[in-house]
Amino acid sequence: MVNLNGNTCEESTPILTLSNRGLNYGDAVFETLRYTAGKIFFWEDHYFRLMASMRILRMEIPMNFTMEFLESEIVKTIDASGDKNESLRIKLLVWRKEGGKYTPQTRDIDYAISIEKLANPFYTIEDTSCEVELFKDHFVIADLLSTLKSTNRLVNILGSIYAQENGYANCLLLNEKKQVIEALNGNIFLLKGNTVKTPPLSDGCLNGITRKQLIEIIKTIPEFVFEETSISPFELQKADEIFVTNVISGIIPITKYRKKEFGNSFAKMILPKLSLKGRMS
Template identity: 45%
Template sequence: MVNFNGDLLPDSNHFLNHKNRGLQFGDALSERIRYSGSVLLFWESHYFRLMASMRQLRMEIPMEFTLEYLEEEILKTLNASGRAKAPCEINITVFRKSGEDFLPPSLGISYVISFTPLESAEFPLDTPGLVADLFKDYYLQADGLAQLPHQMKLPWVLAAIYADENDFDTCLLVNHRKEIALGLHGNLFLRTGQDIKTPPLADGCSDEILRKFLLKQDWKETPYQLQEAHISPFELQQADELFMLNISSGISSITQYRKAKYTREAATFVLNMINGYIREQT
C-alpha cells in the first residue's frame, strides 16, 4: 500500500509515468523516517528538514502540508496496510509536477508515502563490519545541494558498482577539494584516541537527522569528544576507528581500509546512545 497525494493505492498500481520530473531530472526529494510501532522517531526534525529542503529547491509547499497533516497521512497509510503497530521505515518522496522542460510549468508538487517493514525500532549491532575503499572516479560538489536528501545519486550508484566489482563492502566519497565527504552507508565518523570527528556540512556530507542528534548531545560526561572537522584521506589509515551513520541502517562500522584495521568501541557506544533515546521515546 502506498499513499499518492492522499489516495491509498496498492503497491502494484502504476501511478507514475515517463513525464515524472523525478525520473527525468532528479527533481525530487526523499525523507526516510523510522517508526517504532507507536511513534514517528525524530519526527519534528524530519519534517522541518523536508520543508527547508523543499524551500531551497523552490518547490511550492501546499498549505495543508503541516506537521500534523503529514503525520496523519503516514498513519493512514500504515493503518490501511495493517502496520500501525509494527516498526517500519517510512519514505516520503516529493517531486515537482510533470513537465518535460527544465523550466517546470508549475512549482507545485506531488508526494508519495511508502514504507518498509523493520524487525525492530532499535538499530542492530552491525556484524562483522565492512571493508572499505576510497572512490575517486568522481567527486562530490560540496555545496548547498549536497546537504539535501535529493534524488541525484549517480556518484553513490557508481561508487556502489565500483565496490561490488572490486570486492569491497562500501566506499568513502570525496568532494571536489579531495576531502572526505561521507560514505555509501551514511555520514562518516573518525575516532583517534578519545576524539571523534565528522566532516562539516561545507564538505558535502548529508544534513542527516542522526548526525544532528549526535552533535546536540552533551559529550562532557562520556569517554569521547565529538567535533566537526575536515577529514583528509591521509588520516584514514592513522585512525583507530571509522564508522558511518544514517537513519536507515544505523551504525555501519568499517573494520578495514587498505592495510589499516579498526576497532568498534565508539561505534558501540554511539549505537547504545541512539537506541537508549529510542527506548525512551517508545
C-alpha cells in the same frame, strides 16, 4: 501499500507517467524514516529538513503540509498496510508536478509515501566485516545542493556498483578537494584517541538526521572532544574507529580500510544513547 497525494493504493498500482519531473530531471526530494513500536524516529527533524529542502528547490509548499498532516498521512498508510506492529522503513517522496522542461510550468508538488518491513526492530551492531575503499572515479561537488536528500544520487549509485564489483561493503566519497565527506549510505565519524570528528556540511556531506543526533550525544560525554572538521584520506589509517550513520541502521562500524583494521567499542557505547533518543523523540 502506497499513499499518493492522500489516496492509498496497492504498491503494484501505476502512479507515475513518463512526464514525471522526478523521473526526467531528478526534480524531487525525499525523506527516509524509521518506524518502530508505533514511533517515527526523529520525526520533527525529518519534517523540518524536508521543508528546508523544498524551499531550497523552490517548490511550492502546500498550506496543509504541516508536521501533523504529514504524520497523519504516514500513519494512514501504515494502518492501511496492516503493518502498524512492525518495524518499517518509510519513504516520503516529493516531486514537482508535470509540465515544462528544465523550466517547470508550475512549482506545485505531488507526494508519495511508501513502506517496507525491516528485519530488526532495534538498532544493533553486528560483528560482521565492513571493508571500505575510497571511490575516486567521481567527486561530490561541495555546495548547498549536495547536502540535500534529493534524487540526484548518481555518484552514490556508481560508487555502489564499484563496491559490489570489487568486493567492498561500502565506499567513502570525496569532494572536489579530495576530502573525505561521507559513505555511500550515510555520514561518517572518525575516532582517534578521545577526539571524534565528522566533516562539516560546508565540505558537501549530507545533512543527515542521525548525524545531528550523534553530534548532540557526543557533546554531552565529557571524556570525549568533538570536532566538526575536514577529514583527509591520510587520517583514515590513523583512526581507532570509523563508523557510518543513517536513520535505518543507526551506526555501522567500518572494520577495515586497506591494511588497517578498526575497533567498535565507542560505537557500541553510544548506540544505546541513540536508540533511547529515537524512542524519546
